[in-house]
Amino acid sequence: MMTTPLQRVAGELGWEYQHPFAYAAVDQLHWTISFQPAANQLFIQVNVAPLTDDQVASLNRYLVEHRKDIGASVQVNTKLLLTFAKPILFGSLKSPQVTELVQALATGLRSSGIGIPSHCGLCSQEGVDTTARINGIRVSAHQLCKDQAIADIAKETEAQGQQEPHVLKGLLGALIGAMLGSIPWILVDLFVGFYAAILGILIGYSALYFYKQFGAKVVKATRFIIIAATIFGVIFANFAIATYIIVNSDGLLIIENYIIVYTDPEIGPIMLQSLGIGLFITLFSLPTIFRKVVADESPKVVIQ
Numbered sequence: 001m002m003t004t005p006l007q008r009v010a011g012e013l014g015w016e017y018q019h020p021f022a023y024a025a026v027d028q029l030h031w032t033i034s035f036q037p038a039a040n041q042l043f044i045q046v047n048v049a050p051l052t053d054d055q056v057a058s059l060n061r062y063l064v065e066h067r068k069d070i071g072a073s074v075q076v077n078t079k080l081l082l083t084f085a086k087p088i089l090f091g092s093l094k095s096p097q098v099t100e101l102v103q104a105l106a107t108g109l110r111s112s113g114i115g116i117p118s119h120c121g122l123c124s125q126e127g128v129d130t131t132a133r134i135n136g137i138r139v140s141a142h143q144l145c146k147d148q149a150i151a152d153i154a155k156e157t158e159a160q161g162q163q164e165p166h167v168l169k170g171l172l173g174a175l176i177g178a179m180l181g182s183i184p185w186i187l188v189d190l191f192v193g194f195y196a197a198i199l200g201i202l203i204g205y206s207a208l209y210f211y212k213q214f215g216a217k218v219v220k221a222t223r224f225i226i227i228a229a230t231i232f233g234v235i236f237a238n239f240a241i242a243t244y245i246i247v248n249s250d251g252l253l254i255i256e257n258y259i260i261v262y263t264d265p266e267i268g269p270i271m272l273q274s275l276g277i278g279l280f281i282t283l284f285s286l287p288t289i290f291r292k293v294v295a296d297e298s299p300k301v302v303i304q
């Protein structure tokens with residue numbers, strides 16, 4: 001596997017690294033560092049003693065005063081967890097810069113009176129005796145809570161595996177959603193005569209909405225169901241337009257008349273071209289739909 005810039009930095013500094021996180025112990029605090037190349041952002045997360053509003057205000061003042069050398073913003077995730085974000089260009093990540101940054105942040109925490117964590121990240125009670133990684137972020141914890149949480153998640157995962165995911169119901173919902181979502185597409189095609197990629201996205205969103213309405217869980221396979229339903233929606237729209245043409249010329253809705261529409265020397269090529277353009281446009285909306293499905297997937301908690 002290729003070494004990531006952060007992995008290289010962690011190696012140089014002797015920090016623990018477990019992809020995609022680097023772990024540093026500085027000033028009795030546990031720092032979880034990750035780098036998002038797509039966003040060009042370095043994230044530094046630290047578990048602290050329960051924060052007061054005054055401490056947060058003081059820390060923000062510190063960051064403003066040291067904007068030039070730190071250049072990071074802070075977000076209070078919970079009263080026990082701070083996330084610093086610093087824009088950094090890909091490849092320009094250097095170990096002196098990262099270690100200085102963590103040192104400067106540690107100084108900022110100290111000067112703001114923010115203490116080392118004494119509360120468990122899992123049960124919020126005092127008297128911690130170990131650390132746990134919750135979704136990769138290192139926090140203080142009780143060994144008992146950690147063991148319990150790991151056991152609970154294992155049990156839950158097993159229970160979910162046995163549970164029927166209602167994918168079939170979801171598939172039905174997705175197809176119905178795609179049909180409903182294709183109505184604007186049909187209307188635009190019939191009465192305006194142009195295509196907009198946004199309408200393809202609408203079919204996908206509608207498919208996803210009805211997938212969930214039918215009681216199905218958003219899982220890994222969902223994205224393929226939604227993509228299939230979206231393509232179905234575009235084909236359905238084309239079919240609906242053919243139906244409109246038949247009805248408009250007082251024809252019966254029988255298979256022979258559909259064959260006539262699609263093979264007619266004048267209408268046929270237009271219909272097929274319209275279908276082709278429709279599918280082509282949908283191809284461009286798929287990444288957006290894909291992201292929406294992924295964002296809706298139920299988050300998994302990992303404790304280590």
Ligand SMILES: [Zn+2]
Nearest residue numbers: 120123142145
């Ligand atoms: Zn605990």
